[in-house]
Amino acid sequence: MEMSNATMPSDGRAASHVALFAFPFSSHPTSLLQITRRLAASAPTTVFSFFNTAQSNGCIFLGPRERETNENNIRRCDIWDGVREGYVFKGKPQEKIELFMTEAPETLRKAVAVAEAETGRRVSCMVSDGFLWFVEQMAEAAAVPWVVCWTSGGHSLSIHINTDLIRERVGIEGADVGKDQALTFIPGMSRIRIQDLPDGVILGNLESPVSKILHKMGQVLYRASLVFANSFEELDPAITDDLNSKLRRFINVGPMNLLMQQKHPKGSAESCLEWLDEQEVNSVAYVGFGSVAMLSKDEITALGEALEESGIKFLWSLKEDMKEFLPEGFVERNMGKGMVLPWVPQFKVLEHGAVGVCITHFGWNSVLECVAAEVPMIGRPCLADNMLIGRLAEVVWEIGVQVEGGVLTRDGVRKCLELVLNSDEGKKLKKNITRLGKVAREAVRPPNGSSFANFSILLEIATK
Known part of the structure; x- marks a missing residue:
């Protein structure tokens, strides 16, 4: 693991240690790191251990020498990608995802133990990408809050929470109603049709690794202490209200790209x-x-x-x-x-x-x-x-x-x-x-913007 030196409280008291778990594919790690940087800047005495595969971390972190001082409390923790030495890829769709997810629960448990030993601080909150639904079990075993980062918007989250209901009401492939049927039985979805749904909900391969991940996530997400999305309340008020009725607590803290400017490596094509x-x-x-x-x-x-x-x-x-x-x-x-x-x-x-x-x-x-x-x-x-x-x-x-x-x-x-x-x-x-x-x-403007205020809620739950 590569890390920077975490800022310690001047009075020697115990401080928070937040473990953040990235889904190491597509733009997911970038979104989680953006919010991690904002949290770290707002809570300088809290340690933030950012767990992600070495390859993915190498793409989203600038080198240690280039980190800003407000990132001194972020620890880059490189974990195994689940690909065993000598493994020959079979060319299956989403094969890397399947390999990672198979090993991730045990890999992350061991990595958290190492991070706790190295920092001398027990993890006090676990923040995971929504795809990593099994972190709920880790958080329960550790008796700490489980906070979920949903990197997309409320509509897609609602679909995954309501997958079983959708399958029951319209049938697989929309066989019971036709693909032009709107999802009027879900608040905020009256103009969304079956044909607009992501593959793996009722259309396409329901047994693909990602389909199974999202289906399981939708079934356990209500156990999270908090779910936060990369969106803003004013974009989908009906969706936000409905998600709050089905989850313990749901907030929007985006657009994340407006919260903090992304960092680019030197020599960027500008x-x-x-x-x-x-x-x-x-x-x-x-x-x-x-x-x-x-x-x-x-x-x-x-x-x-x-x-x-x-x-x-x-x-x-x-x-x-x-x-x-x-x-x-x-x-x-x-x-x-x-x-x-x-x-x-x-x-x-x-x-x-x-x-x-x-x-x-x-x-x-x-x-x-x-x-x-x-x-x-x-x-x-x-x-x-x-x-x-x-x-x-x-x-x-x-x-x-x-x-x-x-x-x-x-x-x-x-x-x-x-x-x-x-x-x-x-x-x-x-x-x-x-x-x-x-x-x-x-929405992101202080002091009264909805996402600005919601970020304070996220900060309180993650670092208390």
Whole structure:
């Protein structure tokens, strides 16, 4: 384990020791580390042991020498990823997740014992990603509070809590009612259809590792002392009220990207910000599909053709190994008109006044960043709860549009670009997301913002 020296109370009294357990996949660890940093800055005499796989920690932590002084009470604790030496991967979907989850309960129990011995402080609270439902058993055995971090929004959490009810009411694959049926029997879900549900609830593979994890989580989450989500109350008041009726306590503490600015390694590709400085207001399309969502090679080609034919300027975050699927000569022909980079500081890009639209997969973090930056979206859902979030963005909040047929085509993207940037409907999307962005910023603003006040509740429960 790698760690920094924890700040000790000057009077020698015992202080809190919070154990935080990350789900080491996708953007989950980043979200938990963001809130950990905020907690650590607010409780400098509390030790925060952050448990995550070495590979994941290596991606989200800057080196020890680069840590700020307010992170001296965060301990980076590297744990085993569950892959035994010599193991040959079979190529199964979610294989790494299954391997990690099989070993994680025992791995984390041992790691906590080591952390307690090294700090001389018994763990006083356990904070886990919602996916790590088994931490409830660890917290119960230790007689400490179990606090759950849900890195997405309230709608998806509600679906997983209500999975058994949904399966009972509509049948597997929606066989009893049809996929257009709305979930009117769940508060706040009257405009969500069966076809919008994440795979593994009633559609797709109900026996996949992630499906089983989320189903189990939904069954035990009511035992948590507190569940907090990366959202803000004003976005989904009906959902927030319903979750509070089904859980011991539920609060929103986001958008987390507004709580603390993310740290980027030295040498980050920020030349794009200088290029954006030279562009007109609302004239650039930003394209970003996160670190996990994957487009087919045909969709990458089609998207490139649409951007080029539309004449719009663009900034595209695209991995190096995907650039071969761009139209031939695309980068060369569009020098000056656009940039294609393997990584960009996404929130800084979205905040830039030159960006007028974001083409995305409707990942929750990306949507919240678009809301905070007041940038309407064109979305192509790819995985997990993307379909649900896309439905919310298009029909409930009216801050974006989904591409026709759920697949990127040259004509489909061009139509969406024209709609968002050059039509009355696009002006309405911009107006709606501008209003929502102001609400989001108010939510995190001291002293009366809803998320700001809710963070105080989280801090009290985690560190008391």
